[in-house]
Amino acid sequence: MLKMFLTSVLNLFRKPATHLYPFEPYEPFEDYRGRIVWNEEKCTFCMRCEMVCPPGAIKIMIMEDDTKRWLWNPAQCIYCGECVRNCPFGALTQENQYSPPLDKSNKRDWSEIEREAERLKLLWRERLRKKSQAKKSS
Amino acid sequence: MSIFALSRVKSPWILHYDTGGCNGCDIEILAVLTPRYDVERFGMINRGNPKQADVFLVTGPVTKRCRERLINLYLQVPEPKVVVAVGSCACDGGVFRNMYNVENGVDKVIPVDVYVPGCAARPHQIIDGVVKALEILSKKTKENIELPEYIKERFPSLNDRRKVLEEMRKR
Amino acid sequence: MDFLLPASLLVLSPLIGGLLEGTFRKLNARMQNRVGPPIVQPFYDLFKLLQKRPILINNYHVIMAYAHLVAMVIALATFLLGGDFLLVIFFHGMSLALLSMGAYGVRSSYSQVGATRELLHILAVEPVLIMIAANLYLNTGTFLLSEIFNSNFLFKSMPLAFLALVAVLPAKLKKSPFDVSEAHQEIIGGPEIEYSGPFYAPIYLAKWLEEVLSAGLIAMFFLGNPVITLIAISVTFTFVLAVDNSTARLSYWDMVKYTWEISIPLVLVNLVLNYVGVL
Amino acid sequence: MASESKNKTREIQIKEKVYTTIPFGSQHVALPEPIKFIFDTENEIVKEIKFDIAYVHRGIEKALTTMFDFRKAPYVVGRVCGICSAAHTIPCAVVMERAIGIDREIPDRAKAIRMIALEINRLQSHFLINGHLAEVCGYENVFMHIWRDREMIMDLADMLFGNRVQYDVVCVGGVNRDIPKDKERVLLDKLNEIEKSVEFMEKIFTKDRTLVSRLKGLGVVSKEMALEYGIVGPMARASGVKTDCRVEDDWGLYKDLGFEMVTMEEGDSLARCLVRVRECYESIRIIREAIKSTEEGEISIKVTANPKYEAVCRNEAPRGELFYYVKGTGGIMPDRVRIRTPTLANIPILPEVMKDVSYNDIPPLLMSFDPCIACTGR
Ligand code: SF4
Ligand code: SF4
Ligand code: SF4
Ligand code: SF4
Ligand code: SF4
Ligand code: SF4
Ligand code: SF4
Ligand code: SF4
Numbered sequence: 001m002l003k004m005f006l007t008s009v010l011n012l013f014r015k016p017a018t019h020l021y022p023f024e025p026y027e028p029f030e031d032y033r034g035r036i037v038w039n040e041e042k043c044t045f046c047m048r049c050e051m052v053c054p055p056g057a058i059k060i061m062i063m064e065d066d067t068k069r070w071l072w073n074p075a076q077c078i079y080c081g082e083c084v085r086n087c088p089f090g091a092l093t094q095e096n097q098y099s100p101p102l103d104k105s106n107k108r109d110w111s112e113i114e115r116e117a118e119r120l121k122l123l124w125r126e127r128l129r130k131k132s133q134a135k136k137s138s
Numbered sequence: 139m140s141i142f143a144l145s146r147v148k149s150p151w152i153l154h155y156d157t158g159g160c161n162g163c164d165i166e167i168l169a170v171l172t173p174r175y176d177v178e179r180f181g182m183i184n185r186g187n188p189k190q191a192d193v194f195l196v197t198g199p200v201t202k203r204c205r206e207r208l209i210n211l212y213l214q215v216p217e218p219k220v221v222v223a224v225g226s227c228a229c230d231g232g233v234f235r236n237m238y239n240v241e242n243g244v245d246k247v248i249p250v251d252v253y254v255p256g257c258a259a260r261p262h263q264i265i266d267g268v269v270k271a272l273e274i275l276s277k278k279t280k281e282n283i284e285l286p287e288y289i290k291e292r293f294p295s296l297n298d299r300r301k302v303l304e305e306m307r308k309r
Numbered sequence: 310m311d312f313l314l315p316a317s318l319l320v321l322s323p324l325i326g327g328l329l330e331g332t333f334r335k336l337n338a339r340m341q342n343r344v345g346p347p348i349v350q351p352f353y354d355l356f357k358l359l360q361k362r363p364i365l366i367n368n369y370h371v372i373m374a375y376a377h378l379v380a381m382v383i384a385l386a387t388f389l390l391g392g393d394f395l396l397v398i399f400f401h402g403m404s405l406a407l408l409s410m411g412a413y414g415v416r417s418s419y420s421q422v423g424a425t426r427e428l429l430h431i432l433a434v435e436p437v438l439i440m441i442a443a444n445l446y447l448n449t450g451t452f453l454l455s456e457i458f459n460s461n462f463l464f465k466s467m468p469l470a471f472l473a474l475v476a477v478l479p480a481k482l483k484k485s486p487f488d489v490s491e492a493h494q495e496i497i498g499g500p501e502i503e504y505s506g507p508f509y510a511p512i513y514l515a516k517w518l519e520e521v522l523s524a525g526l527i528a529m530f531f532l533g534n535p536v537i538t539l540i541a542i543s544v545t546f547t548f549v550l551a552v553d554n555s556t557a558r559l560s561y562w563d564m565v566k567y568t569w570e571i572s573i574p575l576v577l578v579n580l581v582l583n584y585v586g587v588l
Numbered sequence: 589m590a591s592e593s594k595n596k597t598r599e600i601q602i603k604e605k606v607y608t609t610i611p612f613g614s615q616h617v618a619l620p621e622p623i624k625f626i627f628d629t630e631n632e633i634v635k636e637i638k639f640d641i642a643y644v645h646r647g648i649e650k651a652l653t654t655m656f657d658f659r660k661a662p663y664v665v666g667r668v669c670g671i672c673s674a675a676h677t678i679p680c681a682v683v684m685e686r687a688i689g690i691d692r693e694i695p696d697r698a699k700a701i702r703m704i705a706l707e708i709n710r711l712q713s714h715f716l717i718n719g720h721l722a723e724v725c726g727y728e729n730v731f732m733h734i735w736r737d738r739e740m741i742m743d744l745a746d747m748l749f750g751n752r753v754q755y756d757v758v759c760v761g762g763v764n765r766d767i768p769k770d771k772e773r774v775l776l777d778k779l780n781e782i783e784k785s786v787e788f789m790e791k792i793f794t795k796d797r798t799l800v801s802r803l804k805g806l807g808v809v810s811k812e813m814a815l816e817y818g819i820v821g822p823m824a825r826a827s828g829v830k831t832d833c834r835v836e837d838d839w840g841l842y843k844d845l846g847f848e849m850v851t852m853e854e855g856d857s858l859a860r861c862l863v864r865v866r867e868c869y870e871s872i873r874i875i876r877e878a879i880k881s882t883e884e885g886e887i888s889i890k891v892t893a894n895p896k897y898e899a900v901c902r903n904e905a906p907r908g909e910l911f912y913y914v915k916g917t918g919g920i921m922p923d924r925v926r927i928r929t930p931t932l933a934n935i936p937i938l939p940e941v942m943k944d945v946s947y948n949d950i951p952p953l954l955m956s957f958d959p960c961i962a963c964t965g966r
Contacts, residue, residue, distance in 0.1 A: 003791065004555035004729055008340035009547075017173040017736050018344040022269060026262050031765075033750035054660040055226070055233040075229035078257035080663045080756045085764060098260060101267035102229075102253040103274070110230045111242070145356035158644040161960060162670020162753040165716065169742070172735035176343035178334075181350050189364060189505035192357070203643050216362040216506050233667045236655065239647045258670055258753035280362040341732035422947070557798040558726025560948050 032096040033079045038070050042091035045070070049083035049092060058083060059117040062124040071117075073110050074099040146192075146218065147276045149181040150268065153191035153215060157208055158240065159198030159232075162258035163225035167195055175261045177268065188214035193271055195264075196250075199227040199234040200241040212248045218278035220271040223250045224264060226257040233257070249284045315389040322385060326517025327351045329524065333550060340554045355513055361506030366415050371508045373411025378511035380404030381518045388525050391455025394442045401522065402435045404515065412500035423500040429561050430480055433568040437477045440576040444470045447583050454529075461533040469579035471530045473572035475545060480568055481523055484553035625954075629947050637939040641932075641964050648966045652925040658684050658895050658916075661925075662758050668927065669963040670753045671716065674709035675905035676927075676963070677758040678702050679912040682839045682903075684760045687895030687916040695886040696841065698762035700878040703840045704748070704775075705755050705763075706903075707871040707878075711782065712741040713906035714864040714871075717958045718789060721861055724951035725802050730792055737785035744778055747771060762888025772879050779872050786868040793861055803858040807941040807953040810855055817937040820930050821908020822863040823957055827855035833904035845877040857956035864958075895922050905930050907958050929963035 019026065028034065036058075045068045050058045057077035061069040084092045156164050170177050171184060185191055188211045200208060212221070223244040226232035231242035244250050251274050254267035318325070331348035338345020365371060384400035387393065405427055412424035442452060448466050449457050478484075501512055524542050531541040559567065624643070628636035648668055656664050661684060662677040669676060681702075685691040719734030742752045748767055749755040757763050767775070793799065809819070814827040824831050832849045834842045850866045852859040895916025903910045908930030915924040934957055945953060 002555075004796065005551050007733070008551045008554040008729060011340050011342045012336070014342065016176070016339065016344045017342045018176040018179070019174055020179075020344070021175065021262055021265055029747045029750070031750050032746065033756070052660070054656060054663045055231070055235055057226075073230060075253050075255040076226055076232060076235065077255070078226055078233050078663065078667070078754070078756075079751065080754075081750070081764070082660070082663065098263050099255040101263065101270045102255065103251060103270065107229070107253050141352075142356055142360060145353040146360060148353040149350070149357040151354075156644075158646055160667045160670040160673070162667075162673065165670060166753065168720075169735065169739070172739075173341060173343035173732055174736060174739045176338070176345070178338060178346050179344050181346050181353055187502055189503065190509060192361075198644075199646065201644055201646055203645070207643075214364075216364050218361070227667070233664055234646050234648075234651075237647045237651045239645050257667070258751070260752055280360060341729050342736060343732065554729040556727065557722070557796070557802050558948075559798065559802070560946060 028096045028098065030096060032098070033081050033094055034097045035074065035095045035099050036072050036077065036079075036083065037093050037095055038072065039091045039093070040070075042089050043070060044089055044091075046088060048086050048088060052082050052086045054078060054080060054082065056114070059113055061113075061117045062120050064120070064123060066124075066127075071108075071113060073108060073113075075102055075107060076110055143276060147272045150193045150272060150275065151185045151191050152182055152193045152195055152268075153186065153188050153211065154184065154195045154197070155204075155208060155211055157196060157198035157204040157228070157244070158201035158234075159225055159227050160258075163197040163228070163256075163264075166258050166261055166264060167197070167224060170261045170264050175265065177265060180268070180272075182268065189216065191215050192219055192275065193268060194219060194221045195224050195268075196221060196244045196248075197224045197228050199231045199237075200244055200247055202239050202241065205241060205247055208244070208247055217280045218275060220251040220275045220278070221248060222252045222254060222267050222271050224254045224267065225259045226255055229253040229255060312390075315391065319386055319389045322389075322518060322521045323514060325524075326514075326521045327355070329520045329546075330517050333520070333546070336547065336550050337554065340551065351513075351517065355510055358510040358513060359507050363507050364505050365508070366503050370411050370414045370503065373407050373414065374504055374508055374511045377404050377408040377411065378515045378518075380407055381515040381522075385518050385522050385525075388454060388522060391453065391458060394445060394452045394454050394457065395439075397454070397522075398435060398438045398442060401438070401519075402431050405431050408500050408512070408515075412503075415503045417503050419502050420500060423502065426561050427500050429565055430483075433480045433565045434477050437473055437568060437572040437576065440573055440580075441467075441470050441474060444576055444580050444583065447580060457529065458532060466583060467530070467579050469575045469582070471527075473575040473579075474526060474530075475548070476572045476575070477568050478523060478545070478549050479552060480564055482520065482549065484549060627942075627947060627950065634942055634945050634947055634950060637942050639935070639938070641935065641961055644961055644964070645966060649925050649927060653921055653923060655921075657920040658687075658922060659760055659891070662760060663756055665927070666754050666756060668929075668966055669960065671713050671960055672709055672905040672907065672910075672963075673754050673756075674702075674705040674758065675903055675910055677756070678706055678839065679901040679903035679910055681758045681760050683899050683901040683912040683914045684895055684922075685891075686899035686901060687897045687914045687922065688760075688891065688893050689897060690761070690889065690891065690893075691839070693889050694762055695889065697766070697882045697885050698887045699840050700882040701763045701767060701887065702758055703842070703878045704767070704875050705757050706840075707875050708741060708745050708748070709755070710871050710906045711868055712738055712745070714868050715741060715789075717906075717955065718793070718861055718864055721803075721857075721952060721955045722792075722799065724955050725799060727796075727799055730796075730799070734785075734789060737782070737788070740778055740782055740785070744775060747774065759888065761891040762886075764888065766884060766887050767879075769884065776876065776879065779875060783869070783872050786865060786872070789868075790862070790865045793858070793865055800858060802949070802952060803861060803956065804856060806857040806949055807945065807956065808854070808856045809937065809941060811853075813937065813940070814855070817940070818933055819908070819937055820933045821904070821906075821958075822850075822867065823860055823908065823934055825849065825851045826859040826863045828853045831909070833902040833909050837902040839901060839903065841878065841881065842874070845874060845881065847874065857953055860956045860958075894918050894920055907931060907960070908933065927963070927966055929966070931959050931961065931964045935959065935964065 045060055047060055050060050055076055055078050057073045059071045081094050084094045154167055194215055223229050227234050228244045234240045235242055241247055252267050252271045254263050256263045330351040334350060335345045335348055380400050381404040384397050388397045409424035409427035412420045444467055445457055446452055449460050504512055527542050527545050528538045531538045624640040626638040627634045652661055662681045665676045665680040666673040682691060715734055715738040719731045723731035745755060746752045748771060749757045757765055809827045811828045814824050814829050828851055830849060830851060834847055848870060850863050850870060852863050896918040898915045901912045910930055911928035913926040914922045916922045
């Protein structure tokens with residue numbers, strides 16, 4: 001009781017322990033597990049990252065003209081770093097900056113993307129099957 | 139800015155509800171109130187009372203059982219209000235996505251204004267999110283009544299909805 | 310005392326009360342080693358509350374909130390304009406009673422528990438105030454505050470009564486260790502829980518007025534030199550806040566027990582000492 | 589006879605008495621998690637308690653057998669609970685290793701890092717709950733001070749593992765990041781400061797009169813009761829039951845480092861609180877020893893096989909025994925995963941100790957049992 005009383009009164013004359021974020025900038029620790037950065041040049045679309053990601057925050061879309069897109073959802077990612085450790089080509093890195101908040105305007109509808117990716121993958125498999133069949137028959 | 143518009147932004151009282159997340163983000167929300175981050179700087183206090191809240195912080199992927207309570211709490215918060223989904227699992231389900239007892243995120247149940255990613259969302263992210271939410275709040279007034287999806291489902295016609303709104307106004 | 314000062318104090322009391330509350334919150338935060346809200350924060354809160362969509366539970370409930378405010382205003386006005394001290398105590402008690410009546414009027418059990426506890430607050434605070442009034446009468450020969458205000462530095466003749474007042478101040482201002490009726494972690498604000506938006510505003514405002522009234526009660530003991538009065542008020546409030554920050558909440562029976570066991574004997578001793586003529 | 593029937597009517601009368609029902613949860617400030625208690629009270633004395641714990645059921649056990657392969661499992665079970673995230677990931681990884689049959693090959697350095705993660709986790713959890721306990725007693729200042737100091741531990745976790753809450757450092761086969769030398773030094777420095785703040789906490793919880801008067805003698809659990817209800821963790825140790833999975837299971841190096849169990853005899857809320865405070869000293873000591881005893885080196889081994897055996901692992905989470913069971917069939921996903929969590933074991937005793945307690949003592953009593961529900965429903 002007395003101790004807290006003294007602490008309280010003394011605290012009036014001490015500097016508060018508060019860090020005045022966002023007015024004072026904050027620099028995260030050097031290897032904080034933050035955003036995932038994808039390097040398009042190195043990526044071979046091997047799909048390993050999509051496979052190892054626990055929550056399924058990475059989706060690779062194989063479009064109908066066989067171009068490929070790599071999508072990552074910051075609002076779904078659990079920032080475990082598993083994709084970075086598992087990418088065989090070093091195409092992924094993890095920044096030490098945390099993701100900014102999103103709102104309706106810039107948040108992706110992930111269910112839509114999941115469905116679309118699934119659909120496109122089926123089409124792709126179909127195309128592969130057809131191609132191999134064509135090869136066999138020729 | 140008039141004193142009224144200013145006061146709307148300067149005095150966000152928060153309500154916090156965990157809809158089945160892992161506590162990680164809840165504890166970070168608590169940490170945001172403590173000396174290191176001290177969001178009382180922005181006038182934020184945790185009233186724990188939906189009727190006196192402006193900012194509704196929701197964590198967790200919304201389990202089936204929490205759904206009705208979440209809607210209930212949402213309806214009890216008087217307008218103007220903003221809803222902030224804190225943590226990846228509140229945004230899109232996070233690691234719990236597609237498990238059999240979850241709804242995959244808060245915005246499947248009630249309208250969400252700001253999404254704070256991160257697992258766990260760190261205090262800085264939560265502060266950023268709330269600051270962003272306050273921007274949205276400053277544009278809202280007590281006339282902006284947004285209804286949760288389920289009411290829209292249950293009352294598809296505009297007339298029905300108007301009735302619900304009137305009921306809500308009367309309460 | 311002339312009329313102008315008390316009247317202007319009364320008109321400005323919401324402003325003073327708001328600043329007082331803001332200072333409390335700031336000091337409180339600093340005692341907890343954090344920065345805290347700006348001093349004008351309570352005004353932001355009040356204006357925000359006025360802009361919220363009203364949610365009406367029932368008319369009775371809301372009327373009681375306004376009645377609570379009105380009774381508090383009357384208590385403060387009576388005090389500042391130099392009315393009867395007993396009347397001040399009566400209206401102060403009544404305003405709390407009205408609040409708890411309103412709280413009984415809704416079905417939430419937190420509200421009802423809070424209402425019961427609010428009544429216990431009255432039980433703890435009012436007897437002590439009445440004893441202080443009796444002591445004042447012994448010293449000044451009147452219950453009329455306008456005459457009591459003419460006396461100089463009452464603290465000299467009734468220090469123990471002042472200590473008794475300080476002992477009940479936490480209960481009066483709902484600060485720890487005697488904040489049982491608000492008890493945020495148990496009953497989430499107690500009697501206030503069902504009030505929202507514009508209907509919560511009168512209660513919020515009444516809280517400021519109560520702080521002004523408490524400041525007035527403290528000032529009553531230190532009249533004469535305005536500097537000493539101000540110092541006395543700030544020291545006392547800082548002390549109360551520091552106690553708030555260095556105690557856990559006691560149970561409601563402990564509250565009644567402690568206030569009675571400490572404050573009432575203190576005033577009694579003071580009475581006897583006055584009577585015998587030692588002080 | 590007459591008196592007997594009279595007694596009976598009186599009993600019936602008592603039963604018919606109208607109680608004031610106070611719901612506590614599923615949303616309440618004193619308890620951030622969705623659990624619901626319903627207290628039937630009479631003059632604020634609690635007479636009957638009902639509770640409902642299944643608000644947070646997400647189906648993690650099921651998902652581990654249908655959605656995630658075993659390598660992802662530690663990351664998933666970390667999200668069973670964010671307060672003792674490391675406490676979940678470790679036994680999960682260990683149980684998978686046992687089911688594969690590689691648990692003997694885990695390098696010592698990995699074990700040491702796991703221990704450090706667990707003990708840092710325990711430290712922050714104990715700070716958290718003791719601060720929260722002060723808060724629900726209405727002692728806001730102590731809460732603020734303890735949580736201010738807790739930030740030091742959070743910073744440590746942030747620095748060492750890259751996240752404040754979910755460390756995600758444990759994986760099947762070892763750990764996925766090492767602690768370099770310079771970080772070790774920072775860690776050791778910080779531990780001294782943390783030790784000071786543990787001392788502060790101990791002083792408050794033993795000396796502060798208002799706090800002690802509220803907690804002492806509240807919710808006494810005798811040793812027999814503790815054994816009968818099978819409560820675990822610091823709650824059991826506060827009643828004098830010698831149980832601690834850190835010495836009962838051997839996934840770590842605790843035995844080599846000379847672990848000492850903290851027990852007390854009183855069994856009241858204060859004792860539960862003090863056991864936690866004193867465990868902090870032990871945790872700090874263990875971290876120091878763990879750093880000293882191992883060198884930088886191998887931190888994981890390659891996992892090639894799938895889990896094929898049945899295995900269990902017990903771990904001492906901050907709140908007591910955590911039990912993992914896995915049945916592998918050689919597939920990429922195990923056949924059955926079972927998680928038995930400490931809070932689940934500690935809840936059945938609550939109605940017993942809460943009976944006839946005044947409602948204003950309920951939050952401290954509840955918090956002294958440290959219930960957190962995230963894992964109870966899984
Ligand atoms: S694992 Fe790497 S290379 Fe493969 S798809 Fe992902 S980013 Fe591209
Ligand atoms: S960090 Fe983890 S959750 Fe995020 S994308 Fe990579 S693997 Fe997925
Ligand atoms: S986002 Fe992650 S840390 Fe936060 S509640 Fe969800 S699972 Fe837990
Ligand atoms: S407070 Fe009671 S009566 Fe009112 S909506 Fe909730 S459950 Fe129904
Ligand atoms: S008991 Fe087993 S099979 Fe039946 S519903 Fe539950 S989980 Fe499914
Ligand atoms: S033995 Fe116990 S755990 Fe197993 S099914 Fe029966 S009740 Fe459940
Ligand atoms: S007991 Fe369960 S809910 Fe509580 S901290 Fe541990 S894992 Fe989390
Ligand atoms: S843990 Fe048991 S009681 Fe709880 S939700 Fe799951 S099945 Fe139901």
